[in-house]
Amino acid sequence: MNLSYYWYEAARIMTTPARLVADMAKHSLLNPANPLAYSPYARSVAAACEMFERVTRRYGKPSFGLSTTQVDGVSVPVSERVVWERPFCRIVTFDRGFVRGPAEAQPKLLIVAPMSGHYATLLRGTVEAMLPSHQVFITDWIDARMVPLTAGRFDLGTYIDYLLDAFRDLGPDLHVMAVCQPAVPVLAAIAVMEAQGYEPVPRSMTLMGGPIDTRRSPTAVNCLAQERGTAWFERNCITTVPAGYPGAWRSVYPGFFQLSGFMAMNLDRHVNAHTEMFDHLVKGDGDSAEKHREFYDEYLAVMDLTAEFYLQTVKTVFVDHALPQGTMIHRGARVDLSAIRTCAILAVEGENDDISGVGQTLAALDLTPNLSAERKAYHLQKGVGHYGVFNGSRYRTVIAPRIAAFIREMAGPGETKAIAHQPESAAADQT
Template structure:
């Protein structure tokens, strides 16, 4: 079958490296070997520890790890992850805060489906939880979805967002991060035309490629150079026999990770070499800075082939969103139909993935929206990750987004957490 052997070969290589790391760590850790006083044994054990952890993380979905948040009354509030809407390719989940009354702000975070799990926005969720009821799109790994579940492309993705927004109601404030920004904009326009009463109150687009041609990056240059036939040949494989989605055409997470790592190969090599030396000296820990970052960065998921290919072709090559020619289920989605939802764009000055100009293009496309309901922000010195999860988000962008929501959502600004007896 098409590329199934290649998929299984990549998984075999990963599995072998994990096994070699575990073996090296176990062998070099025998108490008897300590009598030799050979420093190479410590290095061997450290190499094995770092290698085993790195390769094992590649096939494990990280945990959200949000156990509780502090309350103003001096008590911690436990947080439960609850499924609100369950679908084959992704769920809508809520971070339910126990003993807290419903908040005035209700926020839906549309997480990226671009190689990493939705847990990539963990710090974004954590920062918003004290001030809002937070919901997140939790996308599934395509390798775990049986072929019987059918296809999943950009139109299906858009309709998923439409269903999620409908289920939450019109008092929702949507924040779309990176890849889903154009499709979230399209979903909002779809609701504006088909079901106006279900529109969200506000829409914040952070670092998304609304118009990829507005500012060139390595990502857009690659999309321009390669043909769809070439892309399918080099990127698409069939899930192997190890997973439930056996036979499904996907863009494998391991192949995506190879691309991610190659973009900054020298920096990653240095980081792993330094971690091995720290482990050899006994200075590494389970949750040190290196492990916190790479436990998330190395955890990759397969994307459905039709979603990846249709994203490249329709969003980047044909620029259907940028030209306001996007269709869903045979219906043209007119971005000019957005007349009530306040829209804000956020960009990072040093974003090398969605460069400044790509996201703010959304405001020009919303021709039916008055200027009073449009806002934009360019964060100085900020890179891509920083505008939704880094220092720039924590110190500057998050307060600006919350102020934008309060100014346009028509609800009073939330004050303090209030304890209630609901569990």
């Protein structure tokens, strides 16, 4: 039995008193009433206390915190509302106040957030960039340790079933954006809808940095899964949720495992970032330190995945390459990508992506032979890695407008001609 979760919980509990003492010491040393508050010694010790407290803390789920947006040049308030809910997922929409006229008819966009360890709030910037011109929905996946065993299993098939229900309930005239991991189940769900004649099929899907065919430009992540195989991950990465949580005794892939993997891939970068934060705190550079806090408050907040979903994803996507090879099965029927004839596809990739290599998402366009070229498009963004595909300045200024333009081209009857799928060399940079 893998006891890693229990050791993790024990370590967290044992360090809690020290963390609380460090937090109190930091506030005491920086209290304006303390004569030493502005001395280099106090700032150094306070900085060390804060770094210790942050390293030993369990980070809770952040909030989206999107209170306003600009619609047609006017600042309007934004509020969140749950419009769809299942045991392992809910869909949140962002209502924009006082929207009148043409903005009321803006396209509906469902952003399918990755279920790969981080919360949907990691896509805060993704949502924010699309809010002015779209009615935005997002999948808000639930931490598996918070879901009781009585709610049943959640595997890759259940994930696809959730998407099928959501597409039907939010339609018609729905557009879908899949960020990273959900590219495979989104593509599979739409293929199932088209093959079985479900209505309404989303008008378009944007696949961003997704592992559609990991045989193309395999990354370290892809190679590790291929070399180790599913059995290794089951032996070494699956454990049960300890008592004290609603999902106690559920078999999961813990979020802290996924986080440790992400951190290890760029360990020197994270060490340097924390060293810089310490220096900023000692120097009293509050703005720079706050930017660090904001990023890592989000990055270090992780959730658990059900064991069955994690293992099936590893096997289906990274070991068997079932979707591109035409062997993926959903509810007893083969997922046939050639059935996709109406839902337009935009594939977006980052030149420096070290999670989903260049060409893996582009494969979706090659695997859908019955979708016309006018309904396919591709964008390779130079100079960005995996995170930059859906967040950051290049996303806001280049990628998001490209996606918005594609959605406009595919929206509603009498749609205009889309940008045709170009060879990789011709479409390498549409900046």
